[in-house]
Amino acid sequence: MPTHRKLAAILSADAAGYSRLMADDEAATLRSLNDARALFRERIQAHGGRLIDTAGDSILAEFPSAVEAVDCAVEIQYELAKRNSQLAEHRRMQFRIGINLGDVIEQEDGTIYGDGVNVAARLQQLAEPGGICISGTAYDQVEGKLPLAFKFIGEQQVKNINKPVRAYRVLLNARAGMPRARQIPRRRAVALGAVAVIVVTLAVGAVWKTQKPAGDQAAPSNDPVLAMPAGPSIAVLPFTNMSGDAKEEYFADGITEQIITELSRFRNLFVISRNSTFKYKGQAVDVRQVGRELGAKYVLEGGVRREANTARVTVQLLDARTGAHLWAESYDRDLGSAKSFSVQDEITERVVGAIGDAYGVISRVTFEQSKGKETASLDAYECVLHTYAHYRTFMVSEHARVRDCLEQAVKLDPNYAEAWAQLAQIYVEEHAFGFNPRPNSLDRAVKAAQRAVELDPTSQPAHTHLAAAYFFRHDLDAFSAEAERAVALNSNNADVLAWVGVYTAYANMSDVAKRERGIAMIRKAIALSPFHPDWYYQPITWNHYWKGEYEQALIQVQKVNVPGDFWAYALRAAIY
Numbered sequence: 001m002p003t004h005r006k007l008a009a010i011l012s013a014d015a016a017g018y019s020r021l022m023a024d025d026e027a028a029t030l031r032s033l034n035d036a037r038a039l040f041r042e043r044i045q046a047h048g049g050r051l052i053d054t055a056g057d058s059i060l061a062e063f064p065s066a067v068e069a070v071d072c073a074v075e076i077q078y079e080l081a082k083r084n085s086q087l088a089e090h091r092r093m094q095f096r097i098g099i100n101l102g103d104v105i106e107q108e109d110g111t112i113y114g115d116g117v118n119v120a121a122r123l124q125q126l127a128e129p130g131g132i133c134i135s136g137t138a139y140d141q142v143e144g145k146l147p148l149a150f151k152f153i154g155e156q157q158v159k160n161i162n163k164p165v166r167a168y169r170v171l172l173n174a175r176a177g178m179p180r181a182r183q184i185p186r187r188r189a190v191a192l193g194a195v196a197v198i199v200v201t202l203a204v205g206a207v208w209k210t211q212k213p214a215g216d217q218a219a220p221s222n223d224p225v226l227a228m229p230a231g232p233s234i235a236v237l238p239f240t241n242m243s244g245d246a247k248e249e250y251f252a253d254g255i256t257e258q259i260i261t262e263l264s265r266f267r268n269l270f271v272i273s274r275n276s277t278f279k280y281k282g283q284a285v286d287v288r289q290v291g292r293e294l295g296a297k298y299v300l301e302g303g304v305r306r307e308a309n310t311a312r313v314t315v316q317l318l319d320a321r322t323g324a325h326l327w328a329e330s331y332d333r334d335l336g337s338a339k340s341f342s343v344q345d346e347i348t349e350r351v352v353g354a355i356g357d358a359y360g361v362i363s364r365v366t367f368e369q370s371k372g373k374e375t376a377s378l379d380a381y382e383c384v385l386h387t388y389a390h391y392r393t394f395m396v397s398e399h400a401r402v403r404d405c406l407e408q409a410v411k412l413d414p415n416y417a418e419a420w421a422q423l424a425q426i427y428v429e430e431h432a433f434g435f436n437p438r439p440n441s442l443d444r445a446v447k448a449a450q451r452a453v454e455l456d457p458t459s460q461p462a463h464t465h466l467a468a469a470y471f472f473r474h475d476l477d478a479f480s481a482e483a484e485r486a487v488a489l490n491s492n493n494a495d496v497l498a499w500v501g502v503y504t505a506y507a508n509m510s511d512v513a514k515r516e517r518g519i520a521m522i523r524k525a526i527a528l529s530p531f532h533p534d535w536y537y538q539p540i541t542w543n544h545y546w547k548g549e550y551e552q553a554l555i556q557v558q559k560v561n562v563p564g565d566f567w568a569y570a571l572r573a574a575i576y
Contacts, residue, residue, distance in 0.1 A: 002108050008062040009069035009138060010104065010112070010120035011049070013040065013076075013097045015057035016129035021093060032093040033057060039079055047072040052112060059095075062112060066101045066134075066141040070170065073097045073132045074148065077172060081130060098124030100165075101137040119165055122158035126167060126457050136166025152264060153458045157488050169458075232362060233270035234355075235296035235320070236260045238281040239313075240303040251344070252304040255313065258348040259300070262492055266356035268384070268418060272296055291320025298326070298362060300355065309335045313347050317361055327354065327361040349492050350527075356493075380409035380416045387422040388495070391533055399435040402426060410448075417456035424449035424465040431472055445469040460489045460496045471503045479507060487521070494525040494532060501525065502539045509546065519543045534560045541571055550575050 015021075015036070021029040040059050044051050049063040049072060063069040077097065084092040100123060102116025119135055127133035134142070139150060149171040155164035236259050239252040256278075264271045272294050280290065287299040302315040316328040331350065333343045355361050383405040390398045406423040409416065427445035429435045446469045452462030467482035483500045490496065504518030519540060526536055537559040544553035553575050560568045 003105050005103055005105055005114075007101070008064065008104050008112070008116065009066040009099060009101045010117050011044075011059075011061045011063065011069050011073060011097060011099050012117070012120040012124040013059040013073075013095045014124055016094045016096055018057040018093075021091070024090065028091060029093070032091075035083070036080065036093060036095065039076060043072050043076050043079075050110075052110065060112075060117070062104070066099070066138040067145050069099050069101075070132070070134060070138065070142050070148070071146055073099060074146075074170065074172065077130060077132060084130075094129035096124050096127035096129060097132045098122065098127055098134070099132065099138050100135040101141060102135070115161060119158065119161060122156075122161065122165070123167060126153070126156060126158075127169070128456065129454075131172065132170040134168050134170060136168065139166070139168045154489055157484075232297040233272060233295060234263065234298040234300060234362065235272040235277050235290055235294045236263065237285070237290065237299060237301040238278050239301070242303045242305040243307065245306070248304070248306050251306060251311070255302075255304060255344050255347060258344055259351055262348055262352040262490075263356050266352070266490070266493065269356055269362065286323070287318045287320050288323050296320045300351075306335070311335055311343060315351050317355060329354065352492050353494050353527075380413045380419050383409040384418050384422055387426065391495075391535075394429075394433070394435075394535070396435050399426065399429055403436065415455055417452045417459045418461050420448050420452035420455065421459060421461035421465050424452065424462075424469060428465065428468045428472060442469060442473055446473070458489055460486050460493055463489070464496050464499050467500065468503060471507060476507055479503065497521045498525040498532070498536050505539045505543060515543065515546075538567065538571070541575075545571070545575060 015033065018029070018033075021032070037054055037059065040054075040061070041051050044061045044063075047063060047068040048065070049061050049068065051059070051061050053060040061069075063072070077095070080093075080095060084094065098120045100116055100120035102114070102119055104112045104114045104116040106112050123133040123135055133153075134150075142148070143150070150168040151171055153167050153169050156167045157164050236256060239256045241249050241252040260271060260277070263269055276294055287301070290296060290299050297320055299318045299320045300315065301318070302313060305312045311333045312330060313333075314328070314330045317326045318324065319326055329350070331347050333347070335343060353360065383402070386405060387402050390402045403423070403426045406419055406426060409419040410423060413419065424445045427441050427448060430437045430441035431445070446466070449462060449466035449469055452459055453466060456462060463482045463486035467479050467486060470476075470479040470482060483504060486496055487500050498521070501518040501521030504521065505515050506518075508514035508518065522536055522539055526532055537556045541553050541556040541560070544550070544556060553571075557568065557571045557575060560571075
């Protein structure tokens with residue numbers, strides 16, 4: 001059969017929870033699926049696309065333009081959300097949509113194959129129910145051409161594709177979800193635009209009088225796609241080029257952009273976009289003014305000085321409300337034998353680890369502010385912070401308090417993925433350490449972690465703690481897959497590196513290479529997180545012990561100061 005290659009935008013869609021819907025009501029599910037297919041067919045044709053396949057509950061289409069493909073997907077999700085709002089929650093059919101711009105092979109019968117199609121299918125799996133995930137190649141064509149916001153979710157290592165794929169989540173909202181106007185006469189369009197400006201201005205004025213700025217609160221929503229990050233907001237100002245040489249501007253801008261991108265991977269931080277912060281470039285600003293204008297709680301600023309073969313980068317984190325300094329650091333690097341981008345990477349790792357990690361500056365400050373509250377008065381985000389505080393000590397009494405808090409949190413906010421993820425780890429502790437045990441600890445752990453992954457497939461804690469549950473179930477293949485997925489999502493998250501590292505080391509005691517890789521993850525976690533818990537040193541101690549390096553093991557175990565921890569004493573006894 002004759003074939004030819006071409007460049008196309010591929011849309012891949014799949015119904016989330018289709019098997020559950022069919023088990024609940026086959027006839028109603030089939031009606032919903034047929035209605036959804038009709039909607040897809042109509043919108044795809046309207047955007048100049050071609051419907052290729054509707055096998056089972058999946059849909060495959062191609063477009064000559066990535067812009068039309070994304071615009072079509074947004075309109076479909078908007079319409080499906082409206083239809084679902086009229087249904088009971090358990091009967092709602094939501095679709096995940098993935099879009100890729102790539103090379104495909106088309107056969108004479110119109111079917112298409114190749115990596116271009118495969119990547120779209122993998123991105124669809126990364127999308128949330130009711131959401132859209134697009135590749136970097138599609139994003140490069142769409143950026144600035146549609147009234148949409150995007151969130152970079154990292155380079156994803158997807159199945160059967162050799163190179164990692166840049167992936168972006170489309171941040172759907174009411175304005176973005178509305179169809180674009182087509183073929184409106186210019187005079188009418190101007191009039192409509194003027195009316196829209198007046199209406200929006202009045203609406204914003206009314207809201208401003210009654211609501212806090214956006215940075216202080218997240219808009220309530222039952223749709224995880226529309227949910228804003230639960231944690232505090234941070235604005236990263238353009239780093240100042242202090243070298244006196246305009247040619248070095250790229251180095252300062254490069255570090256700034258990398259820090260924004262990497263901090264965005266920490267799901268409990270609301271990172272203000274580059275477009276908003278770079279308007280302050282070259283200006284002397286008051287961080288309190290920046291905080292008010294951007295709705296930011298914290299401001300990160302810094303400077304870069306390059307002279308000959310050396311570079312100095314200074315960074316400081318400020319409280320945007322008071323201007324108070326919370327953290328500062330300077331980094332001196334020799335550029336003689338290193339490339340600029342490698343130095344940028346290293347400094348970025350250090351900065352984002354110190355700030356964005358679970359034990360970083362922002363988490364510690366927020367936790368201190370919530371100390372003293374009763375469990376019942378903590379909101380869901382504060383419950384998560386208290387979970388991290390518990391991980392420092394692993395006290396049985398604190399375990400019970402945190403478990404109660406998290407169970408209350410997921411009732412208050414059933415769509416908060418990280419609360420489900422941390423609850424999974426708390427249930428793992430019931431099984432592994434015998435903390436306040438109740439029946440079926442591991443089953444509850446797996447279900448909670450799977451719920452977290454379902455809500456947010458890009459959540460690192462979700463994959464990390466699902467890996468832990470599989471580890472204690474002795475399902476090492478499933479453990480390895482989830483552990484690698486967790487690390488791939490953000491290799492600068494010290495807490496995730498430590499958790500994955502410790503389980504990797506213990507799962508591979510007889511495989512020295514794999515065990516050492518786990519230990520290397522923990523050592524990187526220690527380097528990235530100045531305020532890490534003492535238990536990070538325990539697996540390092542065991543590793544020295546297994547290798548017969550008893551003096552080194554004793555040095556490491558003496559760094560562990562966890563009151564009442566049985567293993568710390570057992571390790572000391574074994575080493576002696």
